[in-house]
Amino acid sequence: MTLIARFELENYIGQLLSVDRFRDYCPNGVQIEGRETIVKLATAVTASQAAVDAAVAIGADALLVHHGYFWKSEAAAIRGTKKARIAALIKADVNLFAYHLPLDAHPELGNNAQLGERLGLTATGRFGDQELGWIGELAEPATLADFARRIATALDREPLVIGDAARPIRRVAWCTGGAQGYFHEAVNLGIDAFLTGEASEFVTHLARETGVAFIAAGHHATERYGVRALGEHLARQFGLELIHLDIENPV
Template sequence: MDITNFQLSNFLDSVLTPEKIKDFCPNGLQVEGKTSINKIVTGVTASQALIDQAVDVGADAIIVHHGYFWKGESPCLTGMKKKRISTLLKHDINLYAYHLPLDIHPELGNNAQLAKRLGIIDLLPLEEGNSQSVVMKGRFPHPITPEELNQKIHLSLNKLPLHEPADKNQINTIAWCTGGGQGYIEQAANQNIDAFITGEVSEQTIHIAREMNIHFYACGHHATERYGAKALGEHIQNHLGIESIFIDVHNPA
């Protein structure tokens, strides 16, 4: 079975509703390729390595979390960007990208998928009253120790996190934002959350964690955002009958 590239675009927009949130890049079809689609590759970032692997497996479309044309970047198609886009055009591959819509989707999103892997329940927006919050809060079914959470993250993401401990022996409540969400740690601490998880860490984040007494875990931008694209591909395969292959291009960041 196959569908057209614009039918896939309409399906993705209906699932992820990008019109509901302001973003730093265009969401949806970013580079148009062939009309007929019967094989999709999903991944985190539209890097050259992902594109090359998509070419190798004969993909008609690539769907990623991190695409192109970010606000503030040069619009010129030169260097690395020229090579990436020329590869897509040469092989007539469609590129779709969904940034914040793929972070916040309540089932397929990066935040929801991370919560599922870590066993977090009772999910709510950390930004109270904002249904499009990119940072979430919840709790564990039973309190766990900081060391147990560290091990749970390690096993779930296959990555040992950076942990800045707090003066709390147990963790019940937790807030998290996949990717570069370290700036939300103060909001979590102000709501008396026991621990905060994100992908990246900034120098000041450690001081905030120490002074506001909240456990902080930096688990890797890539590692925390692998699972939304994978879940989206599986959703497409289940609902549209289109073959979907998730390709994880290793990135230690």
């Protein structure tokens, strides 16, 4: 194993993910500064207390996540669970790297790219704010029921499916995580189904009235793969020791 300086790793990831081109809801990069050099890297979807504790327990120098801290909508005060997580990282001198929208969007390592690959979707375009939504096609049409089974097998999770089970599905729009708001725009793109992580009340009515199937496969489940792919890339690039922490989350 080799080591890399914290600033060098941050600069590399920033360029790789084109961080500067995104308008995000949180800072991307090093959110909590720890030791200056990194040999062992842990990855997780979210910087929960469980992920932080696991990273500390295995002696990681850095924890790399998709969902970090300091969201624009959250209170600025560092107290309660927020204090406990940050205190644990600082006490152990562990760096926290977090990449949100840039990790969703990357054409190879990103959440959308990784999810599409696992579901047999070939990307043909982008849509939505900052082009975060993806459009693609299945190699061969499948019924909605068959496509839902493919998703359940790939993600080890039964998705919420709204639509005619017998409907042929070929053209699909998708965006991982909490992107149900993109459904309004997606239905006008000539698609058969829209796939995301979460559902809101309105999607049932929109799916029924337009005939476009809606699938919610879980926020965590649809975003498990980007941070893992990024970690594996960094491990190969710099010879780092890598441990992925898959903290179970039913949402």
